[in-house]
Amino acid sequence: MTKTLPDLVPDAELNLPRERERTLPNGLTVIAIRRSAVPLVEVRLRIPFGRAPLAPATLLSQALFTGTSAMNSIDIAAELQAVGGGLSAGLDPDRLLISGNALADGLDRTLELLASVLTDATYPVEEVSTERDRLVDHIQVALSQPAHLARVALLKRMYGTHPYAVQTPEPDEIRALSPEPLRDLHAARVRPDGAVLVLVGDIDPDQAIDTAEKILGGWSGSAADGSLPPTPALETGPLLLVDRPGSVQSSLRLALPALTRTDPDYAPLYLANLVFGGYFSSRWTENIREDKGYTYGSYSSIDHYVAGSALVAAAEVATEVTGPSLLETVYELGRIASLPPGEEELEQARRYALGTLRLGMSTQAGLAALAGMYAGFGLRLDHLREYSAALSAATREEVAAAAAKYLAPSRAVTVVLGDAEKIESQLSALTVVERSAA
């Protein structure tokens, strides 16, 4: 065996795929990319949905595909399955996202079914009632999952009275809904103006855009203004402890301020987060997993919404080491905020960031997700050129400055969910703790 590490070679240039784009007269923007690896096509449609009332919007996303004047829900599902595909809708605080895929030669049929739902969804009473029960069941199951409960508590703490603070409706709000508010909301907001359709796969991009124009050109109307106020600054305060009796692990969550993707300091902040906790080779993982074995995994990432961005760090740690885990977490945040990163660890994070961009773009689904996500923020894939140049150029000083400003533990909002009886005294030794009322 050859004993020495092979010479490390420099990274190759980023190659961007060609994006074809057309904004139709109805205001829908269609972006198509050819990636012919397998005979499939990925479909993503983003419709701006900011400020839509949460409960009806959530139920609408679940009931959108349950009926048109010509088809019931089983017909729609069966027709989509017949071309090997499926479409489903999901909601985030900014938009309604319809996503799915199909065999490439089923693109026309898939878009026809999509168009019929967009222009002619009927929200039948029976089907809405089924979806209502289903959503209530789903929310109730989520309420038993520690990761969901921790997220609910964290969002409330981060966003206060901003619409982002609550992203899951109460079961009772859903139970009270009839089809009428869904139909009204569909009429007001499921409109092409400002929406973006992304098609990626074994397709001819120009032909795919023509097809989309032919099939979706009849979808019309303009939507109400959905713009949201900017997110409020995080308000620090006592650690919020949420009790989950009997839990064998504690869910540790910290939120910190962050920057939008187009901010000149974004690349340095992104790298600072990687060094801290944003990938497996980070300091935080090395400390609480690889050195101490407190957790199976920890991870921090920057979440982007249209009205603002935030950094969230998350780990599930064994109950008996909840305090020590928080101690190490605060230590690692303090270290990255106070001292510049090492040359080598910065280089490593930089190359990871650049390499994962390339890996992410190497599949149809990855490319579709990236193009669609960027489009939702008014960006195109060519932003990657600028962004990768910024990642390449960021200096230790810039990364240290971003970390000092955004990763300082004094700015963190902290929530811990776990067996309060066993962990409260551990946490109180480190910081002021407030029990959640819930």
Next chain:
Amino acid sequence: MTSPSAPVATTGYPWPIETTQLANGLRVVVSEDRTAPVVCVNLWYDVGSRHEPPGQTGFAHLFEHLMFEGSQHVKKTEHMKLVQGNGGSLNATTNPDRTNYFETMPSEHLELALWLEADRMGGLVPALTQETLDNQREVVKNERRQRYENVPYGDAWLRLLPLLYPEGHPYHHSTIGSMEDLNSAALDTFKAFHQQYYAPNNAVLTVVGDTTAAEVFALAEKYFGAIATVPDIPAAPDGSLPGPADKAVREEVTAKVPAPRIYLSHRTYPFGTAGYDAVTVLSTILGNGRGSRLYQRLADGARIAQPDYIGAYGVDLAHAPAPLIITATAKDGVDLQTLEDGLAEVVQSLIDEPVTADELNRAKALLTTSWWRGVSTVYGRADLLGRYATQFGDPATAADRLPKWLAVTAEDVTEAAKHVLRPESRVTLTYVPGEPS
């Protein structure tokens, strides 16, 4: 409405495949694809939890963790840093059958990935320390808590296996293992484990993506060629079984769960057989999506099951009859018995009511999409070729799976249902909400 026509495919693998074998027994598989500048390196070791003797459950998986903790020329945490620090992503998984390791890299870093894999195949033992073992034991115990213990219904798989497979069968115990066994894991056992199973003649190296067979073969020789063959690697205990179980068994669990849930399970056929292909189509018809029988009859029709938690799927195990798992969760106000009766009735319908052409064609279209999604990434392709080379001796046979699914007839599905779905061979696992006793 258009009536679905059956999709056709003559091959599920339209890319080149080239193979060689080094003198030490390492099989090397290469599949070139220049469409994106990435490459995946994948190693299948023919060792999984089915090889574990009593008292050592969870060892194959804990060992997988140790493979990331340094080797002869790679310090602790350096493996991960070298891969990620060169833009790559990596992971490994263990299941009852086998252990796989893989990294997807920008293609210019292929050589680095091969060097790292060779170093831990040939030189792990000198780097194994008690400290590393103790650390990763805690990590794995946290993995067990996070995945199985701290989530409602999370332990269903752990409970199903001993009900499906008799004591002493290689699939009787779960891959994650028991806390007791993990606590007693000794360093020497792991050293011996590596020396026994992590041998070139017990592995398949697959490389897919932006490279050539000639380049990979040369690099494989350079880095893996000097690793010694291990003679007489012991086989796992025999997994053959006379047929479906002859006695129904059930287990009833009271736990902090939001609603009653049922898992029905049967032993079917080993993955890779014609019988299992029929079971794959059968489970798609039964439980995949809104067009499926379970959805149509229990969620949409009788409205006794929660639509989001209906499912039927086979677990693709190759060394013994693989399990088919069918699950449903009661809607609010529906009791367990009602749900169980409803579920049993739909399962019985696969025997009594012939599968329609529409059902069959929809299932095949769904399987076709899921197949192509699986091979849409270099990772998916490398893992597939590694599997077929390891389990069936020839990576090229991977191309046959999709055409074989598409050749399954309605009669095949009914025959499979008659054979595997009989109530007298059924495992039933139920959860009801309440304080655990």
